Amino acid sequence: MTVREQTTASADALMRQSQSGAEAHSLNVALARKMRRRGEESRFWWLVPTIYIIFLMLPIYWLINMSFKTNQEILGAFSLWPQNPTLRNYTVIFTDPSWYKGYINSIIYVVMNTVISVTVALPAAYAFSRYRFLGDKHLFFWLLTNRMAPPAVFALPFFQLYSAFGLIDTHIAVALAHCLFNVPLAVWILEGFMSGVPKEIDETAYIDGYSFPRFFVKIFTPLIASGIGVAAFFCFMFSWVELLIARTLTTTDAKPIAAIMTRTVSASGLDWGVLAAAGVLTIIPGALVIWFVRNYIAKGFALGRV
């Protein structure tokens, strides 16, 4: 017997035992104690995550540090923290509509995209998780291929397509364009969560006289609420960070903040402080969203089924 077979066999035996009695319980307690003693041997486990997090935070800290400095200080003296902290850079952004409107534009199209993606993905994911139909596997793979399409390939044709419909420089254009990669992702995630819900629940509800729409809204949606949250999180994330397509489809009225950063900065001769402040402000919405979904992150990244 190989180690692996042995281990799996004893794991099964243990699971059977733990269902069957107190004897197993005392064994578990003894084991847990033993494991705890073992665990104490490696008390430096925290070093790895700590070093990694420091590596992640350093560049972000540097950006925050710069955003509180004046340009003279940034270019003049090298210092690890601001010597004369100033809020000037943030004042510039919050008093100039061409700056703060960028944030509003970004948030509008990201929210629109999230709502559209999740809404159309819900029935489709239900169909994929519950039924077999003509061409279902091919359709699913075709949907996923769109996640693989390089945005650079689509930038120019998107511009022509949305020009033809007169949608250039509107929020809906960007929201629809981002559906290209967000809808397949949402279908994929939701399908995983829905497959985890037993089919008997559907059947019982139909016997109880629920119509399909009523069942879907009243019973099924609450059951996969965490899945919807996770799908919305991913849609928000990928729409928020994308720039190439968003920049191509907008000129002034719907321009995302990320694009305004590149343009304004090159026009005003590199205002490092304002650039850093604008960068810090783009991190905040993401940080807020992560904070709200922190308890679902681990589960969500498993995409509902491991």
Place this chain on the structure above:
Amino acid sequence: MDKTWNNKAWFMVLPVLLLVAFSALIPLMTVVNYSVQDTFGNNEFFWAGTAWYEEVLESDRFWNSMGRNLLFSAIILGIEIPLGIFIALNMPRKGWGVPVCLVLMALPLLIPWNVVGTIWQVFGRIDIGLLGYTLSALGLDYNYVSDPFDAWVTVIVMDVWHWTSLVVLLCYAGLVSIPDAYYQAAKIDGASRWAIFRYIQLPKMNRVLLIAVLLRFMDSFMIYTEPFVVTGGGPGNTTTFLSIDLVKLAIGEFNLGEAAAMSIVYFLIVLLLSWVFYTVMTSHDAER
């Protein structure tokens, strides 16, 4: 789960189908259109057959960008996947450390890509950036603007910084789903740390690792914004990856036919390689 055969399910898929067809099929057809036609301007097009494809496939420029991009993808997969697994294995499983680790690690994933570029562009500068300044103070000749090797290092470290967390979070999600009984059984059998990893944790992470490799491969193969902001594809062409080259060709030089043909070849290669990864990893899974 056994599924019922029901072709009416098509009606539920229809909204998705229409939406994705609108934003994928129509643009893709435009690209195909351009790739087989030539123009003298003023909107007159004529049939060019496979001329553009031949030009792309015979040009050194395309194969050079392709080579650079493959090398880049190989390097970042080689760093991020093992590093991500290693960090996930050392993450806390319970207590206050879990949400703190998860939130801080997920942070780089939610920064807009050009801001990621900006952060590293500033961070690496020898006059005002912490990294560049420290390296020069240590006496290293580091300058990502003029030295191709330094530019590559900067772009790779940036990608590791940006995306390793995705691998960490995926692996972590796989690890926490392993029932305790498996570890207890391993203790009884006196399995070593390595045996636990090799025979329990790795097989259980198989599926999330597949997702991680696929996502990281696809995204690194399409990378555009971050290296463009940091190096602009330079110095020279040394960090010009496929997407950067494509945008240069289409918008910079307005060479629509060649750009369209290149798009199609590019897309097909991404599809093919993703399919190969997928098949290899799932068949490996089925064997065991």
